[in-house]
Amino acid sequence: MTERASTRDHARVAVTVDLLIFTVRQGALHVLLIERGHAPFEGQVALPGGYVRTGEHLDAAALRELREETGIDGSRLHLEQLRTYGDPDRDPRGRVITVAYLALGPDMPAAQAGTDARHAEWTPVKAILEGRINLAFDHEVILREGLERARFQLEYTTVAAAFCTEPFTIAELRHIYEVVWGLTLDASNFRRKVTGAHGFLIPTGKHRTQEIGRPAALYRRGPAQLLSPPLLRSSDVHRSSPNLLVLH
Amino acid sequence: MTERASTRDHARVAVTVDLLIFTVRQGALHVLLIERGHAPFEGQVALPGGYVRTGEHLDAAALRELREETGIDGSRLHLEQLRTYGDPDRDPRGRVITVAYLALGPDMPAAQAGTDARHAEWTPVKAILEGRINLAFDHEVILREGLERARFQLEYTTVAAAFCTEPFTIAELRHIYEVVWGLTLDASNFRRKVTGAHGFLIPTGKHRTQEIGRPAALYRRGPAQLLSPPLLRSSDVHRSSPNLLVLH
DNA sequence: ACAAAAGTGTTCCGCCTACACCCATGC
DNA sequence: GCATGGGTGTAGGCGGAACACTTTTGT
Numbered sequence: 001m002t003e004r005a006s007t008r009d010h011a012r013v014a015v016t017v018d019l020l021i022f023t024v025r026q027g028a029l030h031v032l033l034i035e036r037g038h039a040p041f042e043g044q045v046a047l048p049g050g051y052v053r054t055g056e057h058l059d060a061a062a063l064r065e066l067r068e069e070t071g072i073d074g075s076r077l078h079l080e081q082l083r084t085y086g087d088p089d090r091d092p093r094g095r096v097i098t099v100a101y102l103a104l105g106p107d108m109p110a111a112q113a114g115t116d117a118r119h120a121e122w123t124p125v126k127a128i129l130e131g132r133i134n135l136a137f138d139h140e141v142i143l144r145e146g147l148e149r150a151r152f153q154l155e156y157t158t159v160a161a162a163f164c165t166e167p168f169t170i171a172e173l174r175h176i177y178e179v180v181w182g183l184t185l186d187a188s189n190f191r192r193k194v195t196g197a198h199g200f201l202i203p204t205g206k207h208r209t210q211e212i213g214r215p216a217a218l219y220r221r222g223p224a225q226l227l228s229p230p231l232l233r234s235s236d237v238h239r240s241s242p243n244l245l246v247l248h
Numbered sequence: 249m250t251e252r253a254s255t256r257d258h259a260r261v262a263v264t265v266d267l268l269i270f271t272v273r274q275g276a277l278h279v280l281l282i283e284r285g286h287a288p289f290e291g292q293v294a295l296p297g298g299y300v301r302t303g304e305h306l307d308a309a310a311l312r313e314l315r316e317e318t319g320i321d322g323s324r325l326h327l328e329q330l331r332t333y334g335d336p337d338r339d340p341r342g343r344v345i346t347v348a349y350l351a352l353g354p355d356m357p358a359a360q361a362g363t364d365a366r367h368a369e370w371t372p373v374k375a376i377l378e379g380r381i382n383l384a385f386d387h388e389v390i391l392r393e394g395l396e397r398a399r400f401q402l403e404y405t406t407v408a409a410a411f412c413t414e415p416f417t418i419a420e421l422r423h424i425y426e427v428v429w430g431l432t433l434d435a436s437n438f439r440r441k442v443t444g445a446h447g448f449l450i451p452t453g454k455h456r457t458q459e460i461g462r463p464a465a466l467y468r469r470g471p472a473q474l475l476s477p478p479l480l481r482s483s484d485v486h487r488s489s490p491n492l493l494v495l496h
Numbered sequence: 497a498c499a500a501a502a503g504t505g506t507t508c509c510g511c512c513t514a515c516a517c518c519c520a521t522g523c
Numbered sequence: 524g525c526a527t528g529g530g531t532g533t534a535g536g537c538g539g540a541a542c543a544c545t546t547t548t549g550t
Contacts, residue, residue: 010299012260015334015345051258054343058334084265084332084347086306095302097263099332156404170530189513191530213528214520229511230478277520419502437540439503462547477538 013095017062018049018139020082020146021072021103023122024163024179030122031143033135034069040092041136047143048120049098062101070120077105078162082146091136102146106165154180156230158200158221167204167218174239181233193231199224264346265310266297266387268330268394269320272411272427273355278370279391281383282317288340289384295391296368297346310349319370323437325353326410330394338386350394354413402428404478406448407468415452415466418442429481441479447472 021032048179050070052061058081063074079101086097108122127133128143135143153159154177159167161168163176172189194200199222207215269280281293296317299311306329311322327349334345356370375381376391383391402408402425409416411424422438425431442448447470455463 009301010262012259012263013263013300013301015261015263016258052261052334053257054259055336057336057346058332081331083329084306086300087301087348097306099334169529186514187528188515188530188532193512194550209521210528212522214530216529218370229480232477417502434540434542435501436498436503436542441539449530458501460499460549462503464502 011095011145013097015052016049016096017058017065018047018098018100019062019066019103020047020142020179021066021070021077021105022099022125022146022150023107024033024162024176025107025122027175027179029147031125031128032070032072033121033123035119035121036136044136044137045121045123045133047100052094052099058099062099062103067101072105072108073101077103078159079103082142082149085138085142087138100142101147102110102149104150104159104162104206106163126212151180155232156227158197158224158227161200161221164228166220167206167208168220169208169216169218170201171216173201173219175187177231183233197224197227197229197231200227203216259343261343261345262345263300264297265306265313266295266346266348266390267310267314268295268390269314269318269325269351269353270373270394270398270411270428271284271353271355272424272496273370275423275427277373277395277427279373279376280318280320281369281371283367283369284384292384293369293371294382294384295348295387298348300347306347310347314351320353320356322351325351326407327351330390330397333386333390335386348390348394350397352398352407352410392413399428399481403480404447404475406472406475409448409469415433415454415456416468417456417464417466418449419464421449421467425479431481445472445475445477445479446470448475 012204019032023030032048034048036042036044036046048065050061050065050069056064059079062079064075066072066077066225080103081101083099084099086099088095090096097170123133125143125147128135128140129147134140150159160176160180161171164172164181170191172185173194174185174187177190178185201219202222204218204220206218208218209215267280271280280296282296284290284292284294296313297319298309298313300306304312307327310327314320314322314325324474328351330343330348331348332352336343338344338346364444371381373391373395376383376388398407398459408424408428409422411428412420418439419435421442422433422435425438449467450470452468454466456466457463484485
C-alpha cells in the first residue's frame with residue numbers, strides 16, 4: 001500500500017464479484033448459472049455476479065448480487081472468498097477484475113429468475129467439465145479452482161453440512177461427500193468419524209422415517225469449523241466405487 | 249459478471265497489491281515491513297505494496313512491487329494470493345481495495361532499501377502479535393490471516409521448503425516447522441516423515457559438515473506440491489516444547 | 497575419549513479399515 | 524417374514540510416537 005505521487009500510472013478499475021454456488025441435487029453436483037442478456041457473451045451462460053457499488057463491502061456485494069440475480073437468500077449459505085482474477089484481458093470491455101466467491105448451500109427451493117428476468121439455472125458440473133457447456137469469460141477456470149477447493153475443504157473442515165438442509169441425517173451428509181468426491185464411502189465408518197468429531201454434529205433427538213428402513217436420527221450443525229482428525233478422501237473408500245466426476 | 253446498463257452505480261476503484269513476506273531468521277519468524285514516507289500513516293510501518301498499473305497482471309504487480317520496494321527477486325519465492333481486502337473504509341484516501349499476497353522465502357541476503365529510499369526491514373512477527381508494533385491500514389489483519397494460512401499450509405503442502413536455501417539439510421527444514429508452529433518436533437520421526445513423503449525431497453548425494461557433529465545429507469525440493477500424508481502439528485510434539493509464538 | 501549432531505531400529509499403542517451383525521420400520 | 528436402510532461390535536493391521544541406539548565428525 002504505497003502512495004506513489006510520482007508515477008501515477010495506477011488505473012482505476014471496475015471491480016465485480018462473481019459467485020460460484022454449488023449444491024447437490026438429484027445425486028449430482030450442480031452449479032448455479034445465469035444466461036447472459038447482453039454483450040459481451042450474450043446468450044452464453046456465466047456465473048452470477050455484478051459490479052461492486054460505491055462504498056459497498058465486497059461480501060455485501062456478493063450477497064446482493066446473489067439475491068438480485070437468483071432470488072436466493074445468502075444468509076443460509078456458506079460463503080467465502082475464493083480468489084481474485086485480474087488478467088487484464090479477461091473482459092473484452094476493458095479492465096475488470098473480479099473477486100470470486102465460493103458458496104455452498106442446500107438444494108434451493110427453486111432458483112427464481114432474477115429481478116432483471118434472466119434465467120438462473122442449476123447445471124450439472126459434469127456437463128461443464130466435459131466441455132458440453134462453455135462458460136463466458138474465465139468462468140470455467142473459476143469453476144475448476146472452486147471445485148478443487150470445495151473437495152479439499154470437505155476433508156479438513158465441516159462445510160459439508162452447509163450442503164444439507166437442517167435437520168439432516170448422517171446418510172444425507174455422507175451423500176454429500178460421495179457426490180462431491182465421486183466415491184462411495186463405508187457407511188459405518190463414516191458415521192463413527194463424523195459423530196466422533198467434536199462439535200461437528202448436534203443430535204436433535206428426533207428421527208425421520210424414510211419410505212423404507214429404520215428411521216434415521218436427525219442432526220444439526222455444530223459450532224466446529226475445522227475437522228480434526230481430517231476425513232481423507234484417499235482412505236476408507238468402499239469397494240466398487242464409480243468415479244462420478246471427472247477429476248481435473 | 250453482469251452488465252447493468254441501467255444502474256451504473258459501479259465505482260471505479262484503485263487496486264493495490266500488498267505483500268506479506270515471511271522468512272525464518274535467527275530462530276524466529278520475520279516479516280518484511282517498510283516505513284511509510286508519506287501520508288496517510290506517515291512514519292508508520294506497513295506491508296510493502298503499491299498500485300496495480302494499467303494492463304498489468306496482479307501477479308506481475310506483486311513481483312514488481314517486491315523488487316521496487318525491497319530489492320528482492322521474487323522468482324525464488326513461493327508467492328500466492330492470500331485474500332482481497334475491500335472494506336470501503338480501509339484507506340482514508342478513498343476506496344482502495346487490495347489483493348494481498350503471501351510470500352515465503354529463505355533468509356534474504358539483505359533487504360535492500362527500495363528504489364524510493366524507504367527502509368525495508370525484517371521484523372519479528374512476535375513483536376506485532378504482542379502489540380509492540382502497530383501496522384498501518386488493516387495490515388495487522390492481513391498478517392494474522394496470512395500467518396494462520398502459512399501454519400496450515402505447512403501441514404498439507406510442501407511449501408516449508410520454500411523457506412530454505414537449496415541445498416538444505418533435514419534439520420534446517422525441521423527448524424522451519426518448529427519456528428512457524430512454535431513447537432519442538434522429534435527429529436527422528438520428522439526425518440522419516442519427510443523422506444517418506446513422495447516427491448518432497450530429492451537427495452543431492454552431497455553432505456555438509458557443520459561446526460560440530462556428523463555431516464548432514466543435503467536435499468533439494470522435489471516436485472510434489474501436496475503432502476500426503478499430512479504432517480499434523482497436533483501430533484509428534486516433542487517433550488518440553490515452549491510456545492515460541494503466541495497463538496491468535 | 498568425549499561431545500554433538502545425523503541417522504537407524506524397535507517397541508508399543510491407538511486408530512482406522514473391513515466386515516459381521518443387530519435394530520427398526522414398511523409391506 | 525422379508526427387504527431395506529440405520530446403527531453397533533470387533534478383529535486385524537498399519538502407522539505413528541517415543542526413545543534407545545549407532546554413526547560420523549571436531550576437538
